[in-house]
Amino acid sequence: MQVDAIAVELRPRPMWEASDLGVRLVQAHARSLWRTWLPLYLVFALLALATVEVSPWLPPVLIFWLKPWLDRSILFVLSRAVFGQATGFADLWAAKGSVWGGQLITTLLWRRFSPWRAFTQPIYQLEGQRGTARRQRRKQLLRQQRGAALGMQIAFSCITTSLTFGTLALALWFAPEELRGDVLNWMAGRGQDDSVLASLCTAGVYAAVVALLEPFYVAAGFAMYLNRRVQLEAWDIEQEFRRAF
Amino acid sequence: MQHVSAEHQAVVSLDTLYTAETPEGIALSLRPAGAAPRALAYLVDLGVRFGVFMVLSIAAIPLGGMGQGLLLVSYFLLEWFYPVFFELTGSGATPGKRIFGLQVVMDSGLPVTPAAAITRNLLRAADFFPFLYASGLLTMLLRRDFKRLGDLAAGTLVVYDDTVALHGQLPDAPATAPVRPLAPREQAAIVAWAGRAKRLTPARLDELAQLARSVTPGQGGDATGRLLGVAQWLVGNRDTGGRR
Numbered sequence: 308m309q310v311d312a313i314a315v316e317l318r319p320r321p322m323w324e325a326s327d328l329g330v331r332l333v334q335a336h337a338r339s340l341w342r343t344w345l346p347l348y349l350v351f352a353l354l355a356l357a358t359v360e361v362s363p364w365l366p367p368v369l370i371f372w373l374k375p376w377l378d379r380s381i382l383f384v385l386s387r388a389v390f391g392q393a394t395g396f397a398d399l400w401a402a403k404g405s406v407w408g409g410q411l412i413t414t415l416l417w418r419r420f421s422p423w424r425a426f427t428q429p430i431y432q433l434e435g436q437r438g439t440a441r442r443q444r445r446k447q448l449l450r451q452q453r454g455a456a457l458g459m460q461i462a463f464s465c466i467t468t469s470l471t472f473g474t475l476a477l478a479l480w481f482a483p484e485e486l487r488g489d490v491l492n493w494m495a496g497r498g499q500d501d502s503v504l505a506s507l508c509t510a511g512v513y514a515a516v517v518a519l520l521e522p523f524y525v526a527a528g529f530a531m532y533l534n535r536r537v538q539l540e541a542w543d544i545e546q547e548f549r550r551a552f
Numbered sequence: 553m554q555h556v557s558a559e560h561q562a563v564v565s566l567d568t569l570y571t572a573e574t575p576e577g578i579a580l581s582l583r584p585a586g587a588a589p590r591a592l593a594y595l596v597d598l599g600v601r602f603g604v605f606m607v608l609s610i611a612a613i614p615l616g617g618m619g620q621g622l623l624l625v626s627y628f629l630l631e632w633f634y635p636v637f638f639e640l641t642g643s644g645a646t647p648g649k650r651i652f653g654l655q656v657v658m659d660s661g662l663p664v665t666p667a668a669a670i671t672r673n674l675l676r677a678a679d680f681f682p683f684l685y686a687s688g689l690l691t692m693l694l695r696r697d698f699k700r701l702g703d704l705a706a707g708t709l710v711v712y713d714d715t716v717a718l719h720g721q722l723p724d725a726p727a728t729a730p731v732r733p734l735a736p737r738e739q740a741a742i743v744a745w746a747g748r749a750k751r752l753t754p755a756r757l758d759e760l761a762q763l764a765r766s767v768t769p770g771q772g773g774d775a776t777g778r779l780l781g782v783a784q785w786l787v788g789n790r791d792t793g794g795r796r
Contacts, residue, residue: 314565314566315565315566315567316565316566316567319716319717319718320716321653321712321714321715321716323585323588323589323652323653323712324568324583324585324712326586326588326589327568327584327585327586327588327589327698328566328567328568330586330587330693330698331566331567331568331696332566334694334696335566458588458589458592459588461592462587462588462589462591462592463588465591465592465595466587466588466591466689466693468684469683469684469685469686469689470686470689470690472683472684472686473682473683473684473685473686473687474682474686475683476682476683476684476686477682477683477686479682480682520693523693527588537718538718538751540752540756541718541745541748541751541752541756541760543744544741544744544745544748544760545760545763547737547738547740547741547744548741548745548760548763548764549763551735551737551738551741551764552738552763552764552765552766552767
């Protein structure tokens with residue numbers, strides 16, 4: 308890792324401030340991020356939404372379950388963005404073997420339930436240790452940071468909830484007043500007909516919210532990870548030294 | 553040194569800082585806080601308000617109809633003036649914000665004024681629209697200074713008021729002058745390096761010291777020791793330097 312080439316200001320921050328740096332990182336590299344991750348996500352989300360025919364609750368569950376796998380593509384873009392590099396879908400395609408294929412089982416099984424998924428993801432995806440070394444590394448990184456890492460995850464699930472219900476509520480606001488009750492019933496799947504279409508709409512709203520929020524969440528965890536390396540390994544000082552001397 | 557500062561500017565470094573200018577023309581760097589800690593701080597405050605309301609409801613039971621009325625008044629006050637009250641006290645933060653190290657200030661860096669505190673809290677209705685603060689959260693995620701609509705209207709900013717110190721005591725070393733005059737930024741980096749001596753492994757400390765070899769006098773051997781000497785010289789402990 309060439310610390311001097313990092314195009315992000317490293318300094319000791321409270322963990323919360325680091326998570327905000329992740330938000331700034333997404334804002335600054337929005338083009339790269341959505342240009343790369345949206346094509347992949349759209350294909351995936353359309354396939355997931357198609358399963359509404361099987362069961363009305365399946366699309367959101369599929370999207371939710373596969374988020375750790377989708378996050379790997381986002382972290383790939385972010386890991387280049389901290390060096391100021393732009394990324395296109397072609398770059399992701401060239402690295403598809405390691406990004407999409409790596410650690411498939413753990414990503415889809417127990418790491419789905421990790422309460423600090425985004426914070427530890429860079430260890431798995433970028434550091435390249437295995438076995439005991441990786442477990443120790445993870446433990447070292449998490450030491451005294453579990454609260455912040457968990458809190459960040461809770462905060463982003465609250466934001467997801469807020470935006471999902473906010474969008475649905477917006478539809479209600481636009482419905483004619485006397486029809487509001489009917490629209491609400493329809494959304495909740497209690498309508499007379501078209502219940503598949505209603506599930507498709509609510510699942511589509513959730514899918515759209517994930518498309519918007521997932522990069523912010525992954526970036527917040529990644530920036531907290533970088534902040535942890537400032538604490539543990541003085542990356543900020545290395546950055547200053549390499550620039551100055 | 554000119555060359556060095558030009559190089560610093562060439563590196564476009566991403567940061568969250570918000571620059572406020574005082575009437576005297578001094579640029580202040582504020583550290584605005586974003587959606588994640590503020591959402592959690594809100595949840596804590598919601599819990600506190602709920603707890604207070606529960607206690608009041610139990611206290612109002614024996615008062616009958618008047619208790620009902622008082623309860624409604626207290627609900628109104630809790631909803632709209634709980635944040636105003638706490639933001640206007642010394643710390644400029646509700647209990648929830650204080651837990652997460654946050655503070656409300658004017659975007660000029662001054663303490664928040666009563667009018668601004670009322671404005672930003674009345675405008676929570678706009679941030680709440682359409683439901684569950686969706687528009688407030690969205691503006692916090694999309695704006696560089698993480699302001700919500702109420703902050704925009706009132707000209708306020710939520711900032712971090714706590715800092716992180718990784719710095720400890722500088723280890724003892726005989727003071728030595730660096731081989732060339734150092735820019736302030738370089739001096740700060742060397743002193744910060746020495747201050748972290750206790751946190752880093754000796755190997756990592758030495759790895760970093762090797763990077764700064766060009767400014768320490770002498771060749772080979774103990775890079776850490778010599779850079780620690782330079783750090784002592786920089787912080788002004790120069791009376792022990794005679795030994796060298």
